[in-house]
Amino acid sequence: MPASSFGEPLLEIKGLRVDFPEVGDGPAIDGMDLTVRRGEIVALVGESGSGKSLTALTMMGLLPPGAQVTDGTALLDGEDVLSMSPKRLNKVRGSKVAMLFQQPKVMLDPTARVGGQVAEALRRHRGVGRREAKARVVQMLRDVGIPEPSRRASAFSYQLSGGMAQRVMIAAALSADPELVIADEPTTALDVTVQAQILDLLRRKRDELGLSILLITHDLGIVSTMADRVAVMYAGRIVEDGTTADIFSSPQHPYTEALIKASLLEADRGKLFSIPGSIAHARAMERGCRFLPRCPKAAELGISDMCSGAEPTLHTCGEHEHHSRCHAAPEHAEAS
Numbered sequence: 001m002p003a004s005s006f007g008e009p010l011l012e013i014k015g016l017r018v019d020f021p022e023v024g025d026g027p028a029i030d031g032m033d034l035t036v037r038r039g040e041i042v043a044l045v046g047e048s049g050s051g052k053s054l055t056a057l058t059m060m061g062l063l064p065p066g067a068q069v070t071d072g073t074a075l076l077d078g079e080d081v082l083s084m085s086p087k088r089l090n091k092v093r094g095s096k097v098a099m100l101f102q103q104p105k106v107m108l109d110p111t112a113r114v115g116g117q118v119a120e121a122l123r124r125h126r127g128v129g130r131r132e133a134k135a136r137v138v139q140m141l142r143d144v145g146i147p148e149p150s151r152r153a154s155a156f157s158y159q160l161s162g163g164m165a166q167r168v169m170i171a172a173a174l175s176a177d178p179e180l181v182i183a184d185e186p187t188t189a190l191d192v193t194v195q196a197q198i199l200d201l202l203r204r205k206r207d208e209l210g211l212s213i214l215l216i217t218h219d220l221g222i223v224s225t226m227a228d229r230v231a232v233m234y235a236g237r238i239v240e241d242g243t244t245a246d247i248f249s250s251p252q253h254p255y256t257e258a259l260i261k262a263s264l265l266e267a268d269r270g271k272l273f274s275i276p277g278s279i280a281h282a283r284a285m286e287r288g289c290r291f292l293p294r295c296p297k298a299a300e301l302g303i304s305d306m307c308s309g310a311e312p313t314l315h316t317c318g319e320h321e322h323h324s325r326c327h328a329a330p331e332h333a334e335a336s
């Protein structure tokens with residue numbers, strides 16, 4: 001579906017830069033641009049260490065110790081998350097944006113009953129009274145597919161299976177009606193059947209509530225079935241974005257091509273396949289394309305000098321807002 005078929009932008013990240021000054025490896029996120037529209041599912045993909053989780057945590061105002069935002073804006077419904085006061089951020093977290101993590105049991109408090117944890121956001125952000133919250137929690141647990149929800153509401157998280165705990169976290173995340181859910185590898189720890197159920201649940205919530213979802217995943221199979229658009233991250237920046245159909249049928253960045261090839265080989269052989277080389281030093285490069293040390297195309301096309309001389313910009317390379325940060329990707333005029 002063309003990108004423009006969705007609503008107005010809900011999250012607009014522009015020129016985001018996040019540093020760990022004491023580590024000195026160069027910015028972990030460096031000039032990141034990303035838009036999620038209302039009602040849209042955008043997948044953020046890329047190898048380990050590319051900056052996906054750090055992007056998510058930055059949007060939640062939950063920077064890890066030592067991290068600093070040094071540039072950029074991140075408008076959530078027109079308001080810059082990066083310059084919000086801690087008080088405002090606390091309000092926005094939960095009520096406008098909520099996050100799902102890979103390990104729900106790490107996020108759920110083992111000493112509190114799960115029903116109380118789902119009720120907390122309702123009471124805090126929506127001012128719902130104790131008795132009404134209790135009734136709504138049971139309904140919400142039922143809605144995310146938890147059997148015997150009244151009984152489960154008084155369970156502790158350690159008594160739940162991984163899939164059930166993930167459902168509880170989704171219920172907690174959705175309890176205060178956020179507009180954006182950021183899901184960081186929400187199903188990686190689950191077996192395939194439960195994974196499919198959780199993804200179905202998220203998609204159903206998008207369809208019913210018009211939620212926007214930023215879905216972080218390594219799994220391109222999940223991306224192809226879930227996402228409306230895909231943003232590919234490499235060494236702290238977006239190197240390609242476009243509709244899911246365009247990204248899979250005509251990738252315009254060699255890194256995206258390599259990721260797709262690797263995932264097909266993985267599926268074929270049933271084992272992990274990685275792209276030769278690593279992103280370890282790419283962030284410290286002073287100029288040129290950060291993918292050059294691993295890029296087969298630069299030599300193939302005889303453009304290595306151009307690739308080492310100047311960093312490519314993220315330019316429009318096709319219809320439906322398809323962008324690529326590669327010198328070899330054709331320039332395409334933006335539709336007016």
Ligand SMILES: Nc1ncnc2c1ncn2[C@@H]1O[C@H](COP(=O)(O)OP(=O)(O)OP(=O)(O)O)[C@@H](O)[C@H]1O
Nearest residue numbers: 020023028047048049050051052053054055064066
């Ligand atoms: N607490 C930290 N201290 C120092 N550097 C960090 C810290 N957290 C992240 N980084 C830096 O930021 C980079 C991006 O990390 P991030 O966790 O966002 O990667 P990711 O794309 O989510 O990877 P994965 O797929 O493994 O989850 C890392 O390569 C690392 O250099």
Ligand code: SF4
Nearest residue numbers: 289292295307326327
């Ligand atoms: S700009 Fe050059 S090195 Fe970078 S991805 Fe494109 S072809 Fe490869």
Ligand SMILES: [Mg+2]
Nearest residue numbers: 052053054184
């Ligand atoms: Mg991560």
